[in-house]
Amino acid sequence: MPEVLAVKDLVTKFYTDTETVHAVNGVSFHVDEAETLGVVGESGCGKSVSMHSLLRLIPIPPGRIESGQAIFQGRDLLRMSPGEIRQVRGAQIGMVFQDPMTSLNPVITIEKQVAEPLLIHRGMTNAEARTRVVELLTHVGIPCPEKRLADYPHQFSGGMRQRVMIAMALACSPSLLIADEPTTALDVTIQAQFVELVKKLRDDFQMSIIWITHDLGVIAGIAQRVAVMYAGFIVEHATVKELYANPQHPYTRGLLGSLPRLDETRSVRLVNIKGLPPDMCQPPVGCPFVPRCPYAFDHCKAENPPLASVNNGHTSACWWDIDLGKPRG
Amino acid sequence: MPATVETTPSSNILLKVENLKMHFPVFRGVFRRRVGQIKAVDGISFDVIRGETLGLVGESGCGKSTAGRTILQLYRPTAGSIILDGEDLSKIHGKALRHRRRKMQMIFQDPYASLNPRMTIGEIVSEPLEVHDTYRGKEKSERVAYLLQVVGLNPLYAGRYPHEFSGGQRQRVGIARALALDPSFIVCDEPISALDVSIQAQVVNLLEDIQKKMGLTYLFIAHDLSMVRHISNRVAVMYLGKLMELADRAEVYIDPLHPYTQALLSAIPIPDPVLEEQRKRVILTGDVPSPANPPSGCVFHTRCMYAERVCTDKVPDWREAHAGHWVACHFAERFIKTRGD
Numbered sequence: 001m002p003e004v005l006a007v008k009d010l011v012t013k014f015y016t017d018t019e020t021v022h023a024v025n026g027v028s029f030h031v032d033e034a035e036t037l038g039v040v041g042e043s044g045c046g047k048s049v050s051m052h053s054l055l056r057l058i059p060i061p062p063g064r065i066e067s068g069q070a071i072f073q074g075r076d077l078l079r080m081s082p083g084e085i086r087q088v089r090g091a092q093i094g095m096v097f098q099d100p101m102t103s104l105n106p107v108i109t110i111e112k113q114v115a116e117p118l119l120i121h122r123g124m125t126n127a128e129a130r131t132r133v134v135e136l137l138t139h140v141g142i143p144c145p146e147k148r149l150a151d152y153p154h155q156f157s158g159g160m161r162q163r164v165m166i167a168m169a170l171a172c173s174p175s176l177l178i179a180d181e182p183t184t185a186l187d188v189t190i191q192a193q194f195v196e197l198v199k200k201l202r203d204d205f206q207m208s209i210i211w212i213t214h215d216l217g218v219i220a221g222i223a224q225r226v227a228v229m230y231a232g233f234i235v236e237h238a239t240v241k242e243l244y245a246n247p248q249h250p251y252t253r254g255l256l257g258s259l260p261r262l263d264e265t266r267s268v269r270l271v272n273i274k275g276l277p278p279d280m281c282q283p284p285v286g287c288p289f290v291p292r293c294p295y296a297f298d299h300c301k302a303e304n305p306p307l308a309s310v311n312n313g314h315t316s317a318c319w320w321d322i323d324l325g326k327p328r329g
Numbered sequence: 330m331p332a333t334v335e336t337t338p339s340s341n342i343l344l345k346v347e348n349l350k351m352h353f354p355v356f357r358g359v360f361r362r363r364v365g366q367i368k369a370v371d372g373i374s375f376d377v378i379r380g381e382t383l384g385l386v387g388e389s390g391c392g393k394s395t396a397g398r399t400i401l402q403l404y405r406p407t408a409g410s411i412i413l414d415g416e417d418l419s420k421i422h423g424k425a426l427r428h429r430r431r432k433m434q435m436i437f438q439d440p441y442a443s444l445n446p447r448m449t450i451g452e453i454v455s456e457p458l459e460v461h462d463t464y465r466g467k468e469k470s471e472r473v474a475y476l477l478q479v480v481g482l483n484p485l486y487a488g489r490y491p492h493e494f495s496g497g498q499r500q501r502v503g504i505a506r507a508l509a510l511d512p513s514f515i516v517c518d519e520p521i522s523a524l525d526v527s528i529q530a531q532v533v534n535l536l537e538d539i540q541k542k543m544g545l546t547y548l549f550i551a552h553d554l555s556m557v558r559h560i561s562n563r564v565a566v567m568y569l570g571k572l573m574e575l576a577d578r579a580e581v582y583i584d585p586l587h588p589y590t591q592a593l594l595s596a597i598p599i600p601d602p603v604l605e606e607q608r609k610r611v612i613l614t615g616d617v618p619s620p621a622n623p624p625s626g627c628v629f630h631t632r633c634m635y636a637e638r639v640c641t642d643k644v645p646d647w648r649e650a651h652a653g654h655w656v657a658c659h660f661a662e663r664f665i666k667t668r669g670d
Contacts, residue, residue, distance in 0.1 A: 042525040157616045187388040187552065189613045192596035196612055214526055217555075217598030221605040240602040258530030259600050260559030269537075270559070272530035276495050 003071075004176050004208045005054075006030040010068035010078075012046075012053045015061060019281045023049040025232035026068075031176065036202065036209040038223030038240065040216060040255075042277055046232040047212045051178050054078075055093060056085050072176070091121040094169030098181040100161035104153040110137075110164055111149035117171040136167040141197060159190035163197070170201065176208045183218060195222055216259060220244060228252050231278045231288035237307065238314035248316035248323075250293045287319070295320040299327065343514060343546050344377040344400070349409035351392075351399045355621065367621050369395040371570035372409070374647060375655075377514070382540065382547040384561030384578070386554055386593075388617055392570040393550045394438075397516040400548070401433050402426060413514065431461055434507040438519040440499035444491040450477075450502045451487030457509040476505040479542075481535060497528035501535065508539065516548045521556065533560055554597050558582055566590050569628040570620055572647060576654040586650055586661040589629050627659065635660060 012024040024046045031037045041047045052058050054070045054077055070077040073092065077085060089095075097103040105113060114136060115129040124132065130149070137145035140163040153161055162182060169177055179198070183191040199222060202209055213219055219226055219240070226243045228236040228251065236249040247253045257271030275292040286301040287293070293300065299319050307315040308328065321328045351370040354363050369392045377383045387393045399406050402418050411418045418429060434457075437443035444453055455473045458464045464472045474484035480501040491499055500520060507515055517536065521529040537560065540547060551557050557564055558578055565575040566589065574587040585591045595611040613632050618624055624631050630640035639659050647657045650665060658664075 042527060159616060187617075188554070188596040189388060189592060190616070191598075192610065192612055193614075195598075196610070215598065216526075216600040220600050220602040221598050244600065244602050255526055256600060258527050260533075260555045261599065261601075270530040270534055272534055273527040274531075276497070277525065277527075 002033050003030045004033050004073070006071045007054065008069040010050060010053060010070065011066040012049055012058060012063060013066055014063045021280050022283055023232055023280060024053060025284055027232070027234055029227050029234060029237070031208045031210060033208055034202070034206045035225065036211055036223045038219035038226040039210060039212045039229060040214065040219055040226060041229035042214055044277055044280060045229045047229050048180055051180060051210065051212060055089055055095065055178070087121070090117040091172045092174050092176065094172070094174035094177045096162070096165050096169050096177065096179045096182045099185050100158055100165055101185065103165060104161055106153055109150050109152060114164065114168050114171060117168065121172050132171070136171060139201070140167045159186055159193060162186060162194055166198070166201070170205070173205060174207065176210070178210045180212045181214070184213070191218070198222065216255060231284065232280065233288060233317065234307065235289070236316045242314050246314070248310050248314070249318050250295050250320070250322070251289050253322070295322070297327065341379050342376045343379040343414060345412040346400060347374050347410045347412070348372050349374070349396065349399060349411065350407040351395050351404055352407045365621055368570050368623060369620060370399060373567070373572045375565055375572065375575055377546060377548060379546055380544055381562040382549050382560055384557035384564040385548060385550045385567060386552060386557050386564060387567035388552060390617060390620065391567045392620070393567050394518050396567070397435070397518050397548060397550050401435055401516055431510040432512050433514045433516070434510065434512040436503050436507050436515060436517045436520045439523050440496050440503055441523070443503055444499055446491055449488050449490055450494070453502060454505045454509055457506060461510055463510060472509070476508055479508065479539060480505045496524050497531055500524060500532050504535065504539070508543070512545070514546045514548070516550065518550045519552070522551065522553065529556070536560065554593060566593065569617065569623050571628055572655070572657060573629065574656045580654055586654065586656045586664045587658045588633050588635050627657070
C-alpha cells in the first residue's frame with residue numbers, strides 16, 4: 001500500500017518563562033492509503049500536539065517544532081511556507097476536532113461554514129457551493145439539509161454539530177482525515193452513530209484516517225493499526241488485532257487491564273496503573289514509564305528503550321521481554 | 330437465566346424512592362411568566378438495599394444527576410417521597426433535615442470545580458466536621474489525617490491547595506470530604522468521568538475498598554455502562570426523566586428487556602477488535618427529544634424500532650416483569666418469550 005503520510009522523528013516543545021514542556025519527543029509513524037491509524041493515549045501524552053504540529057497549528061511561540069519530517073504526497077509539511085500549508089489544510093488534509101460545541105463559529109450560518117473551504121480552495125461560486133453543501137450534509141445524514149442551511153450551530157444538537165464538522169472536513173475530498181477525539185463529547189448512542197458514519201465515509205471516499213482517542217474500545221472497532229503514546233513517545237505500535245491479543249508494553253497492558261469489560265462474567269478487581277502520569281516539564285531521561293512500571297529494572301532508568309520489533313510489524317519500546325520474563329537480549 | 334433475586338425484607342431497604350418528580354419551571358418574557366416546565370425527573374420509583382451499589386445510567390440530559398440531587402434534597406422535589414431509614418426527607422425541613430444530611434453525602438463529577446481553590450485540602454475535608462460540630466481541636470485534625478490516609482493521600486499534604494494536586498488526587502479529596510461525617514449513603518455523581526483511564530481504575534478500586542470497610546451504600550450515577558456494570562450490584566437505566574429498566578447487573582447486561590437498554594448496550598464499544606468485528610449493532614436513529622416537550626405515551630417511542638400504536642397513546646407501567654427485574658415497556662414480556670425460557 002502506498003503511504004499517504006510519513007512522519008519521522010517529530011519533536012515539539014513549548015517554552016514558558018521558567019520551564020520547557022517536552023510535549024512530543026521524537027515520534028515516527030506512517031499512514032497508508034485508505035487505512036485508519038488509531039493513536040491512543042491519556043491526556044497530556046502528546047497525541048494532539050503531534051497532529052497539530054503536522055498541520056502547523058501549534059502557536060509559535062510558545063511552541064516550537066524542533067525537528068522532524070512529515071512527508072505528505074512527496075512534500076514536507078514542516079518545511080512549507082505559511083501560504084503553501086494553507087493550501088493543504090482543509091483541502092488535502094481535513095480535520096475534525098474534539099468539541100463540536102466550540103469548534104463551530106456561533107455567529108455564522110452552517111451554510112457559510114461548510115462552504116468556506118469550497119470557496120477558498122475550489123474557487124466555487126456561491127451557487128455551486130450551496131449545491132455541494134446540501135450534498136455533503138445529506139451524505140453525513142442531516143435530515144432536510146436545504147431547510148437547515150440558514151441555521152446557526154446552536155440550533156443543532158451535539159451529534160449533529162459533529163456531523164457538520166465532518167461535512168466541513170470532507171468538503172474538498174481530502175486524502176487524509178485527522179480526527180482528534182471526535183466522539184469524546186458525545187453520548188454512547190450518538191458515538192455509535194458517528195463511528196458508523198465515519199466507517200461508511202471511509203469506504204465511500206477511500207480516505208486515510210488518523211483517529212486520536214483515549215478510548216481503547218472505539219479504536220478496536222475502527223482502526224487497522226494502533227500506536228500507543230505515553231509521555232510524548234510512541235511506546236507500542238501494532239495492528240489492532242495483534243495489539244489487543246498480545247500487548248507487549250507494560251503501559252498498554254495496564255491500560256487494557258484498567259478497562260472494565262461488558263463481557264466480563266464476574267466481578268474482578270481492575271488492574272490499575274499505580275502513580276501519576278509523568279511531568280512533561282522534566283526532560284526525558286531513561287524510560288518515561290519507569291516510576292509506574294511493575295517490571296522496571298536498573299537499565300530502564302539509564303536508557304530510554306527504542307521501538308524494537310517484537311514480531312512482524314509489531315514494535316514495542318521496552319527493555320523487558322514480558323513473555324520470557326527477562327530483559328530483552 | 331433464572332431470577333435469583335431473593336425478596337428483600339423491608340428492614341434491609343435503606344432508601345425508598347416513590348414516584349419522585351422534579352419539574353423545573355420555565356419563565357419567559359418581560360413579566361417572567363411561567364410558560365412551561367422541564368420534567369427533569371418524571372415519576373421514578375426504586376429501592377436501594379443497604380450495603381449495595383445501585384448504578385444509575387443514562388445519556389446526558391436524561392435526569393440522572395437531577396435524580397441524585399433531588400434524593401439528597403439539594404432540590405426540593407415537586408412530588409413523591411424519599412424515605413431514608415424510615416424518614417421521608419421531602420417532609421422535613423431546617424434543623425431536622427440538616428441533621429439527616431450527615432447520613433447522606435455526595436461525590437461530585439468535576440474534581441476541578443468541586444473544591445474551593447482558596448481552601449487547603451485540610452480545610453476542605455474538615456469543613457463538614459465544623460458545620461456539624463462533630464469533632465473539635467486535636468480530634469478534628471486527627472480525623473482529617475485519618476480521612477486523608479483512608480483515601481490514599483499523605484496526611485502531610487493537608488496544608489496544600491487543590492491546584493497542587495492532579496485530577497485523581499483531587500477526586501480523592503472529594504471522597505475524603507464525603508466520608509468525613511461517617512455517612513451511610515453516598516451519591517456518586519459521575520465521579521470518574523473527568524479522569525484519565527489509568528486513574529479511573531484507581532478511583533473505582535478505592536470506592537470499592539471503602540465501601541467494604543465502612544459498609545457504605547452507593548447510588549453510582551454514570552454514563553459509562555461498562556464501568557457501572559463493574560461496580561454495581563443492580564443497575565437502573567434512565568431515559569428522559571423516567572426509569573426504563575432496573576435489574577440485577579448480570580440480568581441487565583445478559584437479558585435486557587427494554588429496547589432502549591438493548592440499544593445502549595450495543596452502542597458500547599468493546600475493547601476487543603475480534604468481537605467488534607462480529608458484533609451486530611442496533612444503531613439508534615435521531616437524538617434525545619427535549620425534556621421540555623417529551624413525546625406522548627412511552628417517551629422512547631420516537632427512537633424505538635419496535636414501537637406500535639399503543640406506545641404513542643399509553644404510558645407503559647413500571648412493573649416487575651419477573652422477580653427483581655423491573656421494566657417500563659408494553660412489550661417487555663415479548664422479549665422474555667423470544668428468548669425461549
